[in-house]
Amino acid sequence: MGAINILITGGAGFIGSHVARLFVNRYPEYNIVNLDKLTYAGNLANLKDVEGKPNYTFVKADIVDIDRIREIFREYDINGVIHLAAESHVDRSIKDPFTFARTNVMGTLSLLQAAKEYWESLPEKFEGKLFYHISTDEVYGALELTHPEGVPAPFTTKASSEDNMAYGTEFFLETTKYNPHSPYSASKASSDHFVRAYNDTYGMPTLVTNCSNNYGSYQFPEKLIPLFINNIRHGKPLPVYGKGENVRDWLFVEDHGISTIRTGWTTSPPANTSTVTKRMSSN
Numbered sequence: 001m002g003a004i005n006i007l008i009t010g011g012a013g014f015i016g017s018h019v020a021r022l023f024v025n026r027y028p029e030y031n032i033v034n035l036d037k038l039t040y041a042g043n044l045a046n047l048k049d050v051e052g053k054p055n056y057t058f059v060k061a062d063i064v065d066i067d068r069i070r071e072i073f074r075e076y077d078i079n080g081v082i083h084l085a086a087e088s089h090v091d092r093s094i095k096d097p098f099t100f101a102r103t104n105v106m107g108t109l110s111l112l113q114a115a116k117e118y119w120e121s122l123p124e125k126f127e128g129k130l131f132y133h134i135s136t137d138e139v140y141g142a143l144e145l146t147h148p149e150g151v152p153a154p155f156t157t158k159a160s161s162e163d164n165m166a167y168g169t170e171f172f173l174e175t176t177k178y179n180p181h182s183p184y185s186a187s188k189a190s191s192d193h194f195v196r197a198y199n200d201t202y203g204m205p206t207l208v209t210n211c212s213n214n215y216g217s218y219q220f221p222e223k224l225i226p227l228f229i230n231n232i233r234h235g236k237p238l239p240v241y242g243k244g245e246n247v248r249d250w251l252f253v254e255d256h257g258i259s260t261i262r263t264g265w266t267t268s269p270p271a272n273t274s275t276v277t278k279r280m281s282s283n
């Protein structure tokens, strides 16, 4: 087998930097190309510890720029993609949905098309290739507040004490119907459909995972956990949506990185879709 050259998009972001570090350190024989536009959310300081490694390269580029993406596939002989680059903050998507459609939909489509063209031009075509798209469980909508009969409530909150309602006893599954509600989740849902369409239409090997909320180091402070920690430290109020009854599952970002390897790089042929959730707590 030839060299394994993996393109990680959005590698300067929160989850991408953990995934990139994991691959660079665990697989010195792989070449890892981190492609990132370095928007407000990208920070190369997240990867200071690996930037000098011989199997790591950073390329500043925009995933929407298909001509540049085509060049990158050729230049680095890319045979695997882990696609994380995205506009990822729901509140920003409400103010500026076009930027989300541009990056998350058109950017994903550019990557898919560039991968298809390059891989189809090779003698072995799609053999040994993988386009792994990291998506979100927000494409499924909201988890219900549920309390199945006969199951004791694990805890109550002020908001729920009246009817002793337990929170978050249900999960999203791979078979759950898509039901996006925000411009962010609509753009991610659309990108998921394009990835599946490239699998169905052209036979391109793809994998989509729809993970729950991640937490851990290097997260931009606009997201819930770092925002709350920051606000608590500075004595500011904690903004809660509605009555605070939203249900969230939490996945430790380094566990997500490990699952990326397990689901994407050790399964052959890869499953076409997979929902990654580690149940930590719900609020």
Ligand SMILES: NC(=O)c1ccc[n+]([C@@H]2O[C@H](COP(=O)([O-])OP(=O)(O)OC[C@H]3O[C@@H](n4cnc5c(N)ncnc54)[C@H](O)[C@@H]3O)[C@@H](O)[C@H]2O)c1
Residues within 6 Å of the ligand: 009, 010, 011, 012, 013, 014, 015, 016, 035, 036, 037, 038, 039, 040, 041, 042, 043, 061, 062, 063, 064, 083, 084, 085, 086, 087, 088, 089, 103, 107, 134, 135, 136, 137, 188, 210, 211, 212, 213, 214, 215, 220
């Ligand atoms: N953070 C979560 O809890 C969570 C949960 C589920 C799914 N996801 C998905 O995981 C992926 C990564 O999320 P994150 O929280 O690390 O995001 P993030 O916002 O921290 O990082 C996104 C990265 O993408 C880069 N980027 C943005 N637009 C780009 C473009 N046009 N071209 C190239 N690079 C671009 C940014 O510079 C940044 O480095 C996203 O696709 C997101 O939808 C995140």
